[in-house]
Amino acid sequence: MADPTALTFFCLMLPFLAAIFAPMAIGRVGHGASWVLALAPLFAFIHFLTFLPQIADGGVVTGGYAWVPSLNLSFSWFLDGLSLTFALLITGIGTLIVLYSGGYMKGHPQQGRFLSFILLFMGAMLGLVVSDSFLMLFVYWELTSLTSFLLIGFDHEREAARRAALQALVVTGIGGLSLLAGLIFLWNMTGVTQLSLLVHVDDTLRDSPFYLAALLLLLGGAFTKSAQFPFHFWLPNAMEAPTPVSAYLHSATMVKAGVYLLMRLNPVMGETAAWEILLPFFGGITLIAGTALAIRQTDLKLMLAYTTMASLGLLVMLTGFGAPHAVEAAVLYLVAHSLFKGALFMVAGLVDHEAGTRDVTKLGGLRGDMPITFAAAVLAALSMGGLPLFLGFLAKEEIYYALAHGALRSIVFTLVGIVGNGLMFVIGFAVALKPFLGPRVETPRHAHEGPLLMWLGPALLAALGLFAGILSGVTHRFVSTPMASAVAGEPTVVEITTVPHIGMPLLLSIVTVAFGVFVYLQLDRARAMMRHLLDAIGSGPDRGFDHFVSGLVRMSVAVTRVVQPGRLEVYITVSFILVASALLIPAIVYDELPDVPAWPSDVLFHEWAFFLLAAVGLFAVLRASDRLTAIVSLGIQGFAVAVIFLLFGAADLSFTQFMVETLSVVILALVMTRLRLSPRDHRPRRQMIIDTVIAVACGLGFTMLLIKTTQLPFNTALTEFFNAYSKIIAHGANVVNVIIVDFRGTDTLGEISVVMITGLAVLALIRVRLRNPLPDTTAAKAEVAGEGERP
Structure with missing residues (x-):
């Protein structure tokens, strides 16, 4: 029987291995390569699927390898209900995305590169959600930012794609630095470097005086990655990426990394005033802002992108709400959203691929031409709208069951939930119905049903949303309950079924659907109203990002002009002033000047x-x-x-x-x-005096440092160490050589590398000079001589 630790490690590395061979596979196998490459995430999915019974029974799966034991650093993973659910979503949906990409990118000259990037991102995201070590979590976190940069900017010849990729990298990269600082705070506050051990620190984090600082830093990482207001603007712009990227990164995986982090930290950092104020506040704003901006759009992908932003806000709001059943609602909605949003993004890509446009106002009557796509879209929209029998219905009922209470806070957030869910209902059905119903509209391409590779993914995801709702007992047993228990930090049972129960949640669901139907019927008017409102508000954070980058560039230019004027004498002068200051000022301030040495009498x-x-x-x-x-x-x-x-x-x-x-x-x-x-x-006398003072100061500083050093007692510890171990460890009798080659081996290698690079640069300059000789040697000499006359 295979070692489960080794097999899990192999599954974590498998997407990276597949990414290496993806371009080669496309070149050798061609169109069918996506079927071969999809076997990698499928194998990982099946492997993680085998852990379901153990996790459902309350167990966990751990493993890994010690990296730097002295610093308690390890490459370790931790699988519970939360991380296993994410791992299954990443590998399961990832398998369908690889297949979908094979159809969507068919004939593209860079299809191999694209699939390689997708698989790299899959490996990064998979490593992120199973990471137990803080260091492993951060490394994978940053790797998702880098790989998403490659995917968003895949069509790098377009300026919009380059801008979107850079924007996403800057925003999430800054968030990554914030996360790193927050993890360092956690390490210092608790003394542990593994997420699985945080649950055992009791109230150490909550009672720490640094709790708020750590929370804000961690929220900086989570909010930027999960596109929370005011960092939301990068997510819609990321729709410049090909549709498979949108369906994978920005609905089911990357954008939920921040939500995953918050859910993971909920047992140890939740239930505080700061947690229950900040998360619902920013989550609620993001929910309303996302749905309002979605109403304005006519591009299918942008409509879905803004509702993704809104859904992430809803998840953050529920994670921090603190009421009973809020966690259960969050985990149900997270899984439901991954299924229906992934399906709808793929539907949007199918429509664009076959009809030649994503503009919903230029589409209609495609039902007869694309019946399978239409069926998948309707099923996904029914789940997104929260209608009975679908997993989305269970999530929405649980949301209202958690929010609807008598307190003013509960009433406010219940209204936020109704408006947000109602507008998401509108967008879901606008994407699913507008392109397919009504009279046939002439499109740039003659639409017809897409290939199996493209409709298989949305059909399966949409059907899963239905079966997960109908078979809610099985869903709760293996997914919802273990996941909710992990997020809550204690055993939690999810019991809601698709059978409607008379009560406040059902009444609020009816109100939400009625509100959604009303807005849907007035969608053109609502779109125009929202457009006028947003135009009146003016530029938002997206334009502010451009101003920020532009200002940063201008400031950098100004600073560079001061510190890098292009004059060598300035650099040398400043360097020697700093050296003299470093040598003299501390000695004078801290009274560390050496004693006046005695005149030597034994010098021959x-x-x-x-x-x-x-x-x-x-x-x-x-x-x-x-x-x-x-x-x-x-x-x-x-x-x-x-x-x-x-x-x-x-x-x-x-x-x-x-x-x-x-x-x-x-x-x-x-x-x-x-x-x-x-x-x-040629220096003027004034300049010569200044340079003389600086030179004398440097010389005096080094002289006093050396005298002070010789006046201190000689510490023989290093001498004894090298004398004792040079022969034993490095097998060398020449202590100096052993120090340089063995004990300082890396430093010496760096020095040699610098010399080698310098030599190569000199050789390159000489070769350039030989290939491009000056036409007039006399003129060249005169020019060189003229340069020599400069002061």
Whole structure:
């Protein structure tokens, strides 16, 4: 029998492996490659499906591998009702999306690249929802942002696609940094680095003085990823991506990552005033804003995109509401939404693919041409509208059962729920009925039913929404109840059935449907009213993002002009001022100046001679009449210092100094032969005085640092360590070499890499010079000489 830990790890890696071979599969197999590639998520789906009985009985599945045990870092996963449901949605819907993409992208020259991106995203999202380690969660979280950037900007030749991809990356990337800070707060507040251990910290988080800071940081990550107001604007713009991306990322997976995080944290961070104020407030605003903006649209994908935003707001509102049955309502609606919204997005793509347009005002009468698509659309809309027998009906009833209470807060959010659900009813049926009913409208393409690859996904998802509602007992046993228990942090049983129960929830459902039907019948008027209202409000966060980016660019240009003026002498001057400040200011402020050293009495005559020679060389540099003399004098000073190193026992350092000085003199002399060497110094006296002060300050600072260091007691710990272990560990007798090659191996490798890259850059410049010689050598020399005359 296969090791379940190894098999789970293989399933987590399987989408990434499939992504590597996707372009090759398209090239070799062609149109049928999507069937082959779909086997990867299907295998993972079946594997996770085997955990259902264990999870339904209240168990969990854990596994993983230690990465850095000393820091308690691991590659670990944790499967309970919440993460398993997400894993099944990601792999199950992912299988259908891969097949759908095969039909939608048929004949596209970049189909292999597209499927590779889809599978990469699938692996990232799957890793995110099963992650137990904080570090693993963050890495996968950021990976979803990167892969969604690739998918949204897939059609990179269009400016709108590039802008949408960049916008999504910036917003969710900033949110990712906020999440990282929040996870660090959790680590420091609780001492644990795994999500599964957070449930055992009792009220440590809630009672911490840093609770609010941690909550705000985590909400920053969740709200940006799940498109909550005011970070919602990236989600509709992401519809620039091909429809399979919209159906997968922005209805069933990525955009629910923030909701998943909030649900995961609910047992340990919920039931506080901040949690129950912030989540319902922003969730409610997002719900109303999303549905209102959806009414305005005529593009099928944009209509669905804004209702996705609204649905995410509803989920956040329910997760933070704090009332009994709110969690049950949230988990039911999450699953129902994944099914009906994925189906409707695929329907929109089918209509666009076959009819050549997504504009609902230019569509009609397609029922006879696309009967299977029409049937799938109607079934999905019935679930989205919350009508009986469908899983959406169970979710809506549970929503009203959780919200409808006598308190003013409950009344307000109940009204928000009615308006939001009613307008989503309108959009659902507008997408499902408007393109198919009524008189036949001439479309850019002659519409007909799409291929099996394209209608299989929406048909299955829509049918699942129906069967999940009819077989509610099975749904609750294996999905709803385990998921609700995980979100609530305690055993919770979901019992609602499709049989209508007389009471307030049913009455509110009737009111919602009546409101939805009324608006649907007046949809054109409602669209016009909403358009006028939004035009009166003016530009929103989307335009604000453009202003923000534009302002950021202008500020960057202004700062760059100050700190990067393009003058080498400015960079050198600033660098040396900072060095002098770092050396002198702390020593003076904290009274760490060295004691005045005693005059040495044991220095031999020949040693004094070389000290004097070094001083003479320095004086010669300062008094040199031309640059070549200054270079040679600098070499004399350097050789004298190298001899001093040799006299005091540092033979290896002396050898290095000899090599550096020799190469420096040779290279500088060769460079200077390309310039005019006669001018000595063109700096004005004022500039020379300033430079002298800076140079003396740097020299004085280093001198005092070295004197202070020698006056401290010598710590032999490192010496003893290297003497003891160089031979044993690195098998080397030369301690210095062992330190450089073994103990500092990575640092040395970095230094070698820098030298190699520099050499390659020099070689590239030489080759460019050889390939493009100056036409007039005399003019070139004059130009170089002219540059040499500049101060």
